[in-house]
Amino acid sequence: MEKILTIDIGTTACKVIVFDLQGNILAKANREYPTYTPQIEWAEQDPLDWWKEAVEGIKQVVQVAGADDIVAIGLSSQRETVVPIDREGNVLSRAISWMDRRSRVEAEEISRQFGKETIHKITGLIPDSTFTATKLLWLKKHQPEILQKAYVFLQPKEFIGYMLTGQAATDHSLASRTMMFDINKRQWWQDIFEFVGVKTSQFPRLCYADEIIGYLKEDVAKFLGLKNGIPVVSGGGDRPSEALGAGIVGSRVMESTGTATNVSMSSNKVPESLDPRVVCSCHVIRDHYLIEQGINTSGTILRWIRDNFYRGEKEKGENVYELIDNEAESSGPGANGVVLLPFFMGSRATRWNPDAKGVLFGLTLTHSRADIARAVLEGISYEIRACIEILESMGLKAENIVSMGGGAKSRVWSKIKADILGKAVVVEKVQEAASKGAMLLASYAIGARKSLIEEKREVLFEYQPDSKNYEIYNRVYEIYNQLYNSVSHLYSKISQY
Incomplete structure (x- = not known):
């Protein structure tokens, strides 16, 4: 029986689930990690915590569901949270969480520079410290050495994808939460890159959420107890993945x-x-x-x-x-x-x-x-x-x-x-809808299903007003x-x- 393994890097925990191709859960693990708050309104996470718990979660579900017949790995994660890594793949700092509010001043600066209406028209977003561009502008002012050393800026599921395959790739759903992406043209918005002080080359290559970004590296596969060369599918942000799953x-x-x-x-x-x-x-x-x-x-x-x-x-x-x-x-x-x-x-x-x-x-x-x-x-x-x-x-x-x-x-x-x-x-x-969405994308990417949308929905409860x-x-x-x-x-x- 063919299986899909999914990894969801949430705000409080990593969920690792093994599905069959019909969407039934065969095994799951929930592994929590901390959020660090070194100052008021700051919220940071250690990307190595994500990886550590993902590894433990994978080992946990493989013990239950087995490693045989896992034909793809699908990813999903929280959005906007940004982690810089260097050319060797080393993490340069803790990831600044989407919840972090330290860059409120920078959000106002970006708003003044480009105008709220223009930003909303191009990116679909509203200037706010939630979005990645404001966090990068804060780093430019307070920790410029990180911008200079950064080989690539990743969001959580991209970091996990990088650790699994050695490839850095982002899908449109996460790219469009940076406030640096033109949702109409579906390409990076060059003007804001120049203002923030980073280059488009410091961002991962763009792909669709249903694309294979790479294959499980041999050393990682051995460490995890999985087969070498399993395709890893990009997946997307937790909310759009959840919407797909629902x-x-x-x-x-x-x-x-x-x-x-x-x-x-x-x-x-x-x-x-x-x-x-x-x-x-x-x-x-x-x-x-x-x-x-x-x-x-x-x-x-x-x-x-x-x-x-x-x-x-x-x-x-x-x-x-x-x-x-x-x-x-x-x-x-x-x-x-x-x-x-x-x-x-x-x-x-x-x-x-x-x-x-x-x-x-x-x-x-x-x-x-x-x-x-x-x-x-x-x-x-x-x-x-x-x-x-x-x-x-x-x-x-x-x-x-x-x-x-x-x-x-x-x-x-x-x-x-x-x-x-x-x-x-x-x-x-439907259980674990974000992971279900990652499963649908992964199975679609390898040709195991013809459509992303499931037409049959099973209702548990209906509450009338x-x-x-x-x-x-x-x-x-x-x-x-x-x-x-x-x-x-x-x-x-x-x-x-």
Whole structure:
């Protein structure tokens, strides 16, 4: 039986999975690694941590599924995170994460130099410290020796691909998240390279996500316990790979909540009425685009709630997330008047305010942690609604909401989303959608499948909106937006402390 091995370098962990060609999971491993925060708003990762955990993950799944009949390796990863390596393949510094906010000033500089409208028109992106160009400009000013020594700048799955094959290649989906790529011409944007101070030759060769970038090196194959010469397929960014794995085409909207939240739709062209607040990137599907919006902190807020409000239960080994679900359900729609603004690390999506902060509004002595838990689930859901409203304002038909990621495991949260959105929310059987997307791309690249799109979808749960709850949430949603507008001018002031 032929098998595909996939490696997904996420924000918190590496997932290694072995699939059969029908997409069934035969073995999987989840290996965590740290994020280093040496200064406020900094977030770094060690690329060798990615490699170490990928190696251990591969060995782990091979013990279960066997090394025989692995016919391809597919890749996916977090985006924007950048790591410089020298000509010998040595890592020159820790990778600056997509979450890192140190380059906010550089984002403003790039915006002034080229203009927001021009940047958005060419790259599909909005000037923000998330994107790679701003991080490189920061290095130019503060660590110029790294730019000078760098042979090539890689993103996470590209680094893994390099370690496996010795080849440096990037696909359009990751290239289009650098803010240095023309999504219309599908080529590097030379002007911004000159401004940032790097050369196009310092970036990997461009390829499609369904292309073979190289073959597993003999020494690496022996070390991993795999066959020599297995084709390694480029794959793409985690979100477009996830969208592919979830079958996001037509009127289907992907709402994926893990560490952060992504709201996406697929299109075969850049919309003419592209909203200036919306990000448009190249898809892993050839000649397609992914219309995206994001919430920086969602699952991370739940972790914050867990660690600060449920510490005792966590130390006792209780299932804290199940407890949060149960308590949130007991609070009821509207969280008894508590509203959360979920901007714990700035706001993207509908607001684009790097200074934005989280706000808990409406607290009294009568409120409990159950109300706060409910407010967290509702607050993130309100921002998801704001994202979908923008998609609809562009003329896109956002009819079918497919919920993915860890957030989809919560029945309480899924029902809250349906009630707030006023739309059915579907949770499908597909597991590990980003890795599934990498599997589809890899199997397509070697000719094992004729189409990337799976037509059959198996639904696990479908949550229908309750009309009474929807009316309640309409009123609170208005307060939610008014609250943001009321405090937004204070964010830059409080950021000084």
